[in-house]
Amino acid sequence: MDTALLQKYNVPGPRYTSYPTVPYWNKTAPAAGEWLQTVSDTFAATNSTDGISLYIHLPFCESLCTYCGCNTRITVNHRVEEPYIYAVLTEWAMYRSHFSETPKIRELHLGGGTPTFFSAENLRRLIEGLLAGAEIHEKACFSFEAHPGNTTDEHLQTLYDLGFRRVSVxxxxxxPLVLELINRHQTYEQVEHLILKAREIGYTSVNIDMVYGLPQQRVCSMTQTIMNITNLKPDRLALYSYAHVPWVKPGQRRFSEQDLPDASKKLAIYETCRNWLELSGYQEIGMDHFALATDSLSEAEKNGRLHRNFMGYTDTPTKLLIGLGAxxxxxxxxxxxxxxxxVEAYYERLRDGQFPFxxxxxxTExxxxxxxxxxxxxxRFETSWMDxxxxxxxxxxxxxxxxxxxADGLVEVEPYRLRVTPKGRSFVRNVCMAFDARLWENLPETTLFSQTV
Known part of the structure; x- marks a missing residue:
């Protein structure tokens, strides 16, 4: 990549899992009635055909991974599991009472936190409670995030029996040096066992999440890592850029910016991994994602069905996503x-009979x-405004x-159409920023986002 372009465009910017991005939402939350009206309208229009998506946030972790930007609650007290399940099912019942017909579950994802913090039996109680009185869409996709350090064979078998077919590891x-710095306790042998066991049980899609730009990462060590991982032949792989935001996530202060690869080294790590993935038969999907040609994500991109929401890229383009949990x-x-x-504020709102947002x-239009x-x-790296x-x-x-x-060759503009060039794909967030009217109306005076490259 051109070093001058990297220096020019490597600026703070959103990741665009939504538009408007969260910092530019209205200053006051919509009234419950306004929110429920939009839910009811979209549900009535799409449930019978597309179905709906459910995301369940399970925030608990036994230890803090210091790179993590997710909303977590650190505890070794597993007695927190049952009241949290009760709260999630209470919230779901509140939504169901406003649906005009039986919901069809098209997509269900357990995220965290660490979903496998919960015992296999408690996960069964949660999923059976969510599915009671609901239909499962004929093209349903159930998935969960798994930590190699605590995901047991029982977890895998229980969730498979409940309809889960994709696991994201x-x-x-x-x-080991990087894992120690980010306080993540796992071994390669645990990763290997988890993937092999999932396949033995019958999971049809195995995803691996990787992060580049972590403290003390080097091109040479990450090359060995990506070679080891591709030997396990995951169906898809997400290669995320580490977002260093210690002003938001104080745990990241365990290491300093001097421990992180600079922008050019970070990009070299990414391009090394990307080149190896392409040589190994993986296709680049959107931003940060790679998949084998046989994976549904590749098929969705080829058929124009690729979608992006708060869970990232998906091949299930539902218009209604209900998020449950803190x-x-x-x-x-x-x-x-x-x-x-x-968690406490989430519980308090539910106890008061209110939706917990x-x-x-x-x-707006x-x-x-x-x-x-x-x-x-x-x-799709292109868009049109002919309509x-x-x-x-x-x-x-x-x-x-x-x-x-x-002018820099990152996009090509034709009458009523814009296309991101191959050279510009690494800068797609910058392209999106150009259209981000909310961002330009109120440019931030302080840093809100991670770097774009």
């Missing part, structure tokens, strides 16, 4: 809400138009801001 790195985010397409971040955003273009760019419903003042303002990226 959090590896991040296999270098800090979960829900998306009704016309609005977003986020639940209270602390504390902030949100009702999308211009928001909806720009959202569509940013989704197109993130999923008048995809034209807006915000889009045309974005086209003026795109001129410099065009």
């Amino acid at each position: 959090g590896v991040q790195d296999t270098n 800090s979960s985010i829900s998306d009704s397409w016309g609005a977003y809400v986020q639940n209270a971040k602390s 504390f902030k949100g955003h009702l999308l 211009d928001d909806l138009v720009i959202r569509r273009h940013i989704l197109n760019l993130m999923c 008048k419903t995809l034209q807006s003042e915000g889009v045309y303002e974005g086209l003026h801001r795109i001129e410099e990226l065009e």
